[in-house]
Amino acid sequence: MSNLPDQIEDLQPKRRFSSSDKVYRILLTGCAALILIIVITMLIVIGQGSWLSIREFGLSFLFGQVWDPVKGEFGALPFIYGTVVSSVIAVLIATPLSIGVAVFLVEQAPRSLARPIGFLVELLAAIPSVVYGLWAIFVLAPFLRVYVQPPLQATLGWLPFFKGTPTGIGMFTGGLIMAIMITPIITAVVRDILEAVPVTQREAALALGATKWETTKIVLANASSGIAGAVILGLGRAVGETMAVTMIIGNRPHISASLFDPGYTIASVIANEFTEATGDLYLSALVEMGLILFIVTFIVTALAKLLIMSVGRKTQNVA
């Protein structure tokens, strides 16, 4: 009688505890844990690298307006300003454009047209940043300087945003090239979200006599938090965009209301000055710029993913 529990245990399936599967599980879990270790190590190493600058300037680093490596004075505000302004321009242009493309691909275009166009839009995301930069320097900037900026100045020149000499190089062009770069990213996510909205919603609206566009508006409204997620994802990309912006934005650490003036972004200053940084404090200030980018983009991307996931769940429940 006393050994009955043992016998029952013998009857339990054994496979889960076989040693080869234990190794398999430990190995794969270990690999998965590695990705957490990498991100934590990044945070520690970059944090350590910026420690000198953090100790020296504290929070005033974020509000300092002067960037003078010779005098050892480092303030990040002009770069934060440039990053925010150029990213906002990019998102303002890319959002309606991307939603338009996604709606066309999902709601309107026949399949035979939607497939190739969808692929071509995806290809836009495959073009490297440095190539966009090259194209912006030699094609986009001269074009804007001659055909777009002067008329803009003539009509809206009384606004502070369009003052100054239109050179083609500056925040305006930087924001525009970023808009082109993030459009395929926002489009892809919005497309997935629209495709996840159940077809019954569209049928219901159409059956009530709504036009195609009115139906689309209902679909968009139901997917709005996911679309917000897609836009935030695009914003995250714009904030971290480096090469194309560095090549076109003018690289001058100066806060100016005019979008035609040259600016500077956080990513650009790292790309430009990192190898030239003489002195520990200078290097540390640049690493702190990297730390800011790291934390901001990590949070922004995580937030975007949460928003996008929330739509997935909602539409599943509806269906």
Add this chain to the structure above:
Amino acid sequence: MIERRRLVNTIMTTLTALCAFAVVGILVLILGYISFQGISSLSWQFLVQTPKPVGEGGGIGNAIVGSLTLLGLASLVGIPLGIAIGTYLAELGSGWFGTIVRFVADAMIGIPSIVFGVFVYALVVLQQGYFSTLAGSIALALIMIPIVTRTTEEIVKLVPKSMREGALALGAPEWRVTWDIVLPAAKTGIATGAMLAVARVLGETAPLLFTAFGSRFYNIYLDEPMASMPVQIYNYAISPFEEWHAKAWAATLVLITLILVINIIVRYTTRKGY
């Protein structure tokens, strides 16, 4: 009233179509201009020679070899690791730990590539005291890992549950099911995911600027600076010389052709596969 609604409908439908064609138009403009500008400077010498001072010709031979070396080394680490993590997420990652890993991998894709450059600079270059091929490859591998992870997970999840159950019912241990049944079934998808990651990293410039740095010579050593196509394009592009601008376009044509070919192959195989 109904006329107005119809009118709005027509306007908006036209507008969305215009958006799509505008975006495709931009792509055509960019690719067209690259081909037009690049083809004139393209020659056999350009593909094999090393960069030379202005007026003496020169090419991107060492940058092509450099890019392939950096990419090869990065793939060696990044692809297997990404596949392993992706397999974990698909097969074992339904618990809280899997959720965290998945979330971190997603957020890692959003980290700008230049931040990886800063990280590897502080971790490797600063410790060793010199720019190196090794440092550049590490930076590229780190960028590849989360991309391969997510594509692998999605593909492995598509393998029907019944295949796993069938193998388990025959008494196969878990690891054999994964290794002999699930991964072979998903291999085309995994390979295309890995190729997309390769195509993405092939054009990366920012993380190489202060890790692999750049070089004017052919190089095979891990502990020396290494040239790469994107960095070479950048250096040619921001120079004040017309001749070098022409070289930037030609190098871009080579790079973009490689990237587009990979993307088109991936498109073709995935359409056939799943």
